Amino acid sequence: MEYGLLAPGELVRVAYRLGHQAASGVLALSPRERPGDPRGERPRLGERPGRAESGSREPGGRAEIVVLRRGAAVCAAGDPAGRALMLRLARAAAEPAIAAAFDGGVTAYPPGALHQLPLATWARSHLEAQLDTARAEALVRELAGARLALRPELAPAPLDEADRRMLAALAAPRALDQIAPLARAPRFRLLALLHFLRGVGALAIEPGRAPAPPVDPLQPGADAERRRLLERRFAELTAAYETLV
Template identity: 45%
Template sequence: YRLGHHEATGVLTICAQLARAEVFVLRRGAAVVGTDELARKALIARFARLASQDLSLVFEGGVTGVMPVGATAAVGLADWSRAHLEAQLDGALADAIVRELAGVRLVVRSDLAPVAHDEADRRMLVAMAMPRRLDQIWPLARTPRFRLLSFVHFLRGIGALDVEGVVAEKSSPTRFPQQLPVDDRRVAALRMLGIEDEADLDTVKRAYRRLARALHPDLQPEVDVVRKRILERRFAEITAAYETLT
């Protein structure tokens, strides 16, 4: 993530135990390879395989003499890192994060803060620009519970989230749930759409339409493949939530 965030150029060598070293050429924070989509997908698969192992990394910055001639396909390391970490979140991990972080204040490190891809990202980053608890961040971020927690998990994974203290002042009336009942699909769906328990059908429809406009991958043709995967997953989540409520 840091090499991507700082737009590093050079050669990254990754060594896994009992395996040969793998070499990646970076240009402005992206690993370059080949000229087509198949090459990109193969590179993403290599990253995913390596991420599951114990690794040692060596980066030689500023090395440009080994740039592949004519290579036009690339995978941004920062975006890939985010997609990979956010995809790890499920209901059990989300509840564990809430329990672990209950009562502590969180703040994003400005030197590692990711680029905001959309308005929801911007609101979450603004909400975490100063130390706040999860129950204080959530109403400011105005985003579904699962998306906020996936963002928090990503920030923790890249070392961009600092913890300040263990107890804060009394919270506002809006409370972040300590644990979501695993058997209550309606509550889970409401949280996914970011609406209150007493919401009527019209409110559900408005919330879904608003999120669908923001997340439908076909409405954002300019995004890269990694970002499109994130949008597809989130759109599927809100659609499933909407179907549960209607």
């Protein structure tokens, strides 16, 4: 499958979906300076060797190879914890443009590959780590008034009981202020989850309706001074009525 040129952040979405689908095969990544950059060709998957390790490159340095086995990237022998692989993926995700192609028909992982990095887990940790206080407040403003719901076909596996509550609160379209009391989770953690879900396309967002313009029940055409006078007289009449009853 050819994904073409991906903008910054789009590779994380691709990686999450491959991980979520438990895909096996080879993902080839070729960074570009800009769309149409002539320095490299689109990855040609048919030329790669039968076995490889994630992080290797094709001859000539045209593409970096990420080997997938059931949704997890196979780590190189010298990188059992996957730290170098995570760093390479993060750098690739931040590229201004990167050509990506996935071949699910290639069995490239070595036998008994024990050290693997689940791509869905990496995508979540990568996106949630981006959130700081400023971005969290910006996210609240962006989602204000919108109704949010989880796309069930892209739902992540819950990490713990708090995750289950947050995901359950997103089962039906709700506003953020309705989700929070149902989720019963720290505010920042809930916002981190929403940032992740939105980043991988797992969050359906229904824009809120624009509020109706206020209606002045006194005299819509009156100027500000006239309205203040009418409001004061109305308040006096209301107070007088309340003393009678």
